[in-house]
Amino acid sequence: MKSRRKFLQHISAGVIPIAFGFTPESLLFNPDNSQNDKTLRVALMGLGSYANRVADAMKDSKRAKVVGVISGTPSKIPEWQKRFDIPDKNCYNYENFDAIKDNKDIDAVYIITPNAQHHNQCLRVAAAGKHVICEKPMAINAKEGREMVEACEKAGVKLLIGYRMHFEANTLEIVKMRNAGEFGDIKFFQGLSGFKIGDPNQWRLDPKLAGGGALMDIGIYAVNGTRYMVGEEPIWVTAQETKTDASKFREGVDETITFQLGFESGVVASCLSTYNMNNLDKFFLNGSKGFAEMQPSTGYGPIRSATHKGRLDMPHTTHQTTQMDEMAKIIFDNKVPIIPVDGKEGLKDIIILDAIYEAVRTGSKVDLNLT
């Protein structure tokens, strides 16, 4: 068992050991991969709608459990205590949660708050010695992202970003096929990520809380997807912004951005990020020998996918359930995920977001250095 564990720790991220006869499924779902069954005891910070979704998904989790809550709206807490059998001592507000340091019943805090709050909250959780799981985007700029990575390294805690797609079966199967050369040389990726946003008063449309607009919230799926689908880091980006409703999408809140990413190998990616249209959750990866299509590609599922060989449509499991089980293994068993989900991975996306905004501002190509 020890040698297998060592092997799993040492395979390079993103490279599937096909020669050993493993599949992504076996890596992910085979109980043999777990070195123990230690449960990750999680406090959720921020009790909005996505926190509800994560908490519900964790009910089916084998390795993770909601044991605490941290909320800026303490009136929400009693209902959560009832739903998840949470004792008073595991309930915090935004003023007093540094005291979580002394709470031996909590291993990690999952930050699910508005984007602009992630940085400070992450630093405080790290200082309290707890592992951090942080929703994407990890931060509203790369400077903040870097400080988060450094703070968690310094504190000796893990920092993971809530990239649920990195554990999704269709995604992993396509990455596996790409690594096996089934698409030949990758040539082109297209990611279209968007939805028509509703309530104009939500935090996502407040530049102070969101740190941006559609790109921060939904366009990041196309940014992140470009990287894991292409399997190479981009070296430049260009971008164009279009705004049709300046009252809903204020200064600092982008409505629609088209952006393009270039790669050393000659791959090009062409992406769309928008808060102003539906029917936009499409990935297309094209190579010299074949292609893959996903639609929906990053929604809560089921993900639908096909390649030049036919439909994939891998079995659906609730993304957040799988994510939390896998994150428990990453934290406790040092499992190496096929697609990284650590802070450095999240930071690469933020560096690209910064560059896209700069490209919009300057109208010029912006070079990237992610390696």
Added chain:
Amino acid sequence: MKSRRKFLQHISAGVIPIAFGFTPESLLFNPDNSQNDKTLRVALMGLGSYANRVADAMKDSKRAKVVGVISGTPSKIPEWQKRFDIPDKNCYNYENFDAIKDNKDIDAVYIITPNAQHHNQCLRVAAAGKHVICEKPMAINAKEGREMVEACEKAGVKLLIGYRMHFEANTLEIVKMRNAGEFGDIKFFQGLSGFKIGDPNQWRLDPKLAGGGALMDIGIYAVNGTRYMVGEEPIWVTAQETKTDASKFREGVDETITFQLGFESGVVASCLSTYNMNNLDKFFLNGSKGFAEMQPSTGYGPIRSATHKGRLDMPHTTHQTTQMDEMAKIIFDNKVPIIPVDGKEGLKDIIILDAIYEAVRTGSKVDLNLT
């Protein structure tokens, strides 16, 4: 009949008179639309592979007939004479074809030669008083295109561009649905047009003959498709070039260009033009109420299409057969096509191609004025 004819002449191009109960099919295929059955007698200029395809398709044409040939390789001519029963007097070479002026048995010349030759050949055909059908791209820059339009106007002959998709049933059905508001407000268009080009010695890869690279030859489908799918003229363009093989794709021959078009209404289009990948013949039109997808979208067919309502997959007819029947009606009956195919329409695409090349060269957004 006269009032109907007048009506057909006066409806605005691109606007389908749904209020009158006509469908694109009835406009195109109903024999009532033809005022007579006069046959368009065509001489083909340039006897390469696409001329063969057009000539074969015209065998099934009701209104157009190959009656002559003009070739720079006279050794090809005898075989064509046999296939199409062409008398010696209707055969020309590139030196003597001005004499077509005195040939009463030829109505029009269809120019199917390398791009850079279109301009001069068009001017000579117009001067000979014959109608011109010219393959796309009509010219290698807008200056040449403008001169072609002016020359044909001055000579009193029609100039039509070989846009076979403008008569294709799926395309017209989607345009009809758009005009009827079935997609709501149009928001986004994506056109991916490309193929992996073979023989490095062909004229398409010779900048002197091609006047450019993939953009001129195949990217123009995405440019042209953007305009007829969106139903509005773009006001700016940005573009990025990628080259992976500088020996095959020499200076002045583009391999891969991503380009983006912006519109007054806020529509954005994101397109790809390439000679370096297959599986690239996809259109996607997205609106506030629905969408349309075509794949293949501009190949020789059958075109496959779907909307938010389900699959369309209109019956396939050979594109060039329909095109030539319709062009005969445009020339002899003054029929107004739903999507224009005249020289001014072709010129708009060339103006955009010029702007894309300028955007690549300068790295900056280029404004367009097409209206």
